[in-house]
Amino acid sequence: METADVIVIGSGQGGVPLAADFAKAGRNVVLFERDALGGSCINYGCTPSKAFLAAAHAAGRARQAAKLGIHAHVEIDFYTVMERVRSIRSQFNQGTKRRLESAGVRVVCAEAAFTGERTVSGGGVTVQAPIIVINTGTSSTIPDIPGLAETPYLTNRNFFDLQQIPPRLLVVGGGYIALELGQMARLGSQTELIVRGDRLLAQEESDVSAVLADAFKQDGIGLHFNVTVQQVAYTNDVFALTLNNGEVLNGEALLIATGRKPNTGALNSAVTGVELDAQGFIKIDDQFQTTCAGIYAIGDAAKQPAFTHVSWEDYRRLKAILCGEQRTRNDRVLGYAVYTEPQVGRVGMTLEQAQKQGISAREVTLPMAHIARSIEWGHDLGFYRMVIDTQTNSILGATLVGYETAELVHVFLSLMEAKATWQVLEQSVHIHPTYGEALPSLARLLVGDNMPTCPNM
Numbered sequence: 524m525e526t527a528d529v530i531v532i533g534s535g536q537g538g539v540p541l542a543a544d545f546a547k548a549g550r551n552v553v554l555f556e557r558d559a560l561g562g563s564c565i566n567y568g569c570t571p572s573k574a575f576l577a578a579a580h581a582a583g584r585a586r587q588a589a590k591l592g593i594h595a596h597v598e599i600d601f602y603t604v605m606e607r608v609r610s611i612r613s614q615f616n617q618g619t620k621r622r623l624e625s626a627g628v629r630v631v632c633a634e635a636a637f638t639g640e641r642t643v644s645g646g647g648v649t650v651q652a653p654i655i656v657i658n659t660g661t662s663s664t665i666p667d668i669p670g671l672a673e674t675p676y677l678t679n680r681n682f683f684d685l686q687q688i689p690p691r692l693l694v695v696g697g698g699y700i701a702l703e704l705g706q707m708a709r710l711g712s713q714t715e716l717i718v719r720g721d722r723l724l725a726q727e728e729s730d731v732s733a734v735l736a737d738a739f740k741q742d743g744i745g746l747h748f749n750v751t752v753q754q755v756a757y758t759n760d761v762f763a764l765t766l767n768n769g770e771v772l773n774g775e776a777l778l779i780a781t782g783r784k785p786n787t788g789a790l791n792s793a794v795t796g797v798e799l800d801a802q803g804f805i806k807i808d809d810q811f812q813t814t815c816a817g818i819y820a821i822g823d824a825a826k827q828p829a830f831t832h833v834s835w836e837d838y839r840r841l842k843a844i845l846c847g848e849q850r851t852r853n854d855r856v857l858g859y860a861v862y863t864e865p866q867v868g869r870v871g872m873t874l875e876q877a878q879k880q881g882i883s884a885r886e887v888t889l890p891m892a893h894i895a896r897s898i899e900w901g902h903d904l905g906f907y908r909m910v911i912d913t914q915t916n917s918i919l920g921a922t923l924v925g926y927e928t929a930e931l932v933h934v935f936l937s938l939m940e941a942k943a944t945w946q947v948l949e950q951s952v953h954i955h956p957t958y959g960e961a962l963p964s965l966a967r968l969l970v971g972d973n974m975p976t977c978p979n980m
């Protein structure tokens with residue numbers, strides 16, 4: 524058996540920089556990875572999906588330019604679209620490999636499992652270390668639908684291997700992945716979304732769902748709410764989905780996007796005293812430590828909000844903790860975005876969430892029709908919303924739905940990180956005519972006088 528200073532299981536967004544930093548500092552580090560280096564973000568998640576959406580949204584924007592009087596003929600070279608996606612993914616994946624190699628991390632390309640106390644084995648290698656970090660991420664959950672397992676359905680794992688555009692795409696799910704990849708409609712697939720609930724992105728406020736539903740209808744996407752798939756068949760290269768309302772939907776491709784499960788089944792974690800919760804996520808304390816001293820877990824597998832920036836921030840905090848600093852994972856402002864068009868930029872609490880916590884909260888909302896920039900640019904879908912604490916005047920959260928709001932929401936992230944009051948935003952002089960100008964306008968709705976909230980409106 525070998526010994527090391529640090530073992531990292533999984534080359535996710537936190538594991539890679541952590542392994543590289545410790546190796547560069549002269550520690551003996553072994554990293555196990557059973558699949559492509561760089562984890563889901565680089566290979567099957569953020570990187571390929573956002574490179575893909577760059578093409579889909581370019582096509583969508585070109586078509587929507589008709590309302591500005593610009594009539595474009597859109598021709599899709601799907602092979603080139605997907606080769607570009609794959610080449611960016613490969614570039615990032617190779618970058619991860621070089622980063623680990625140059626730092627001196629020993630990479631074992633194999634599935635790892637615990638075989639004893641703080642002992643990990645995989646690919647014929649057994650290593651023991653005083654510090655072990657688990658960063659094994661999640662995989663798609665596949666619903667138990669009769670017939671599905673026998674068909675060549677897609678998940679986010681093989682979606683980006685597509686060589687030809689399916690004329691008709693069926694998508695099961697109404698969450699992040701279903702919506703983002705469902706906008707393949709913009710590249711020309713006739714797309715149908717099969718949603719078991721009554722709205723898209725059900726965890727968001729209902730008017731967010733309504734805006735996205737409008738946008739999807741404008742893209743020609745069929746929305747089927749309150750339905751489940753009872754049977755899947757695949758004959759002559761065509762899927763047939765029988766819904767519980769009797770309807771049958773056909774398509775050349777079927778994407779399953781029904782949520783994620785933690786990659787902890789293969790870890791045999793009980794051997795070393797690492798406990799899992801009922802869903803299989805690794806239990807951790809405020810400082811990322813599992814139920815076994817010396818073993819830590821970060822990222823999606825530890826039930827952190829499943830975003831790359833969270834796993835990456837986990838790494839920064841865990842590294843500080845391992846270097847003796849007093850840090851926790853509980854004092855950070857976290858935002859996220861959905862890269863549909865229009866985008867959803869979110870941070871902090873909604874009004875409902877704040878009220879459930881007993882906070883005296885208030886929200887203000889500014890529709891797109893009240894924003895000069897959006898009228899000038901012809902972006903009429905969406906709204907900006909801010910939630911504040913009426914006693915402390917602190918900003919509790921924001922929901923921005925509209926053009927490139929994943930960028931704009933960072934204004935709120937920074938204000939909230941700085942613990943600024945809404946008055947700081949209200950007094951800010953933003954540039955005319957920008958989308959950003961509408962953020963002080965939003966805050967001015969709280970002043971309650973009859974003054975205009977910004978120029979020209």
Ligand SMILES: Cc1cc2nc3c(=O)[nH]c(=O)nc-3n(C[C@H](O)[C@H](O)[C@H](O)COP(=O)(O)OP(=O)(O)OC[C@H]3O[C@@H](n4cnc5c(N)ncnc54)[C@H](O)[C@@H]3O)c2cc1C
Pocket residue numbers: 532533534535536537538555556557558559560561562563564565567568569570572573633634635636658659660661679700786787789790821822823824828829830831832833834862
């Ligand atoms: C389609 C899609 C789009 C996404 N888009 C975004 C986005 O735009 N923005 C965003 O912030 N987040 C996005 N996410 C989420 C994001 O990808 C994850 O939150 C992020 O990758 C963090 O994951 P992680 O670090 O926990 O582990 P992962 O990146 O999942 O990596 C875990 C690694 O561990 C390996 N592994 C698992 N078990 C073992 C084992 N026993 N032995 C060895 N290796 C093992 C896996 O092979 C994998 O490589 C997206 C996800 C998907 C699926």
Ligand SMILES: NC(=O)c1ccc[n+]([C@@H]2O[C@H](COP(=O)([O-])OP(=O)(O)OC[C@H]3O[C@@H](n4cnc5c(N)ncnc54)[C@H](O)[C@@H]3O)[C@@H](O)[C@H]2O)c1
Pocket residue numbers: 666667695696697698699700701703718719720724725751780781782783828829830859860861862
């Ligand atoms: N932009 C981003 O940051 C981004 C993009 C993609 C994914 N992600 C991350 O990945 C996570 C997973 O995304 P996701 O889209 O897989 O999950 P999700 O939880 O967002 O959506 C799952 C959807 O599947 C539906 N569903 C679940 N079980 C079903 C069943 N048996 N039959 C029919 N429908 C079913 C749910 O009702 C929901 O609509 C997200 O929560 C997010 O954290 C982030």
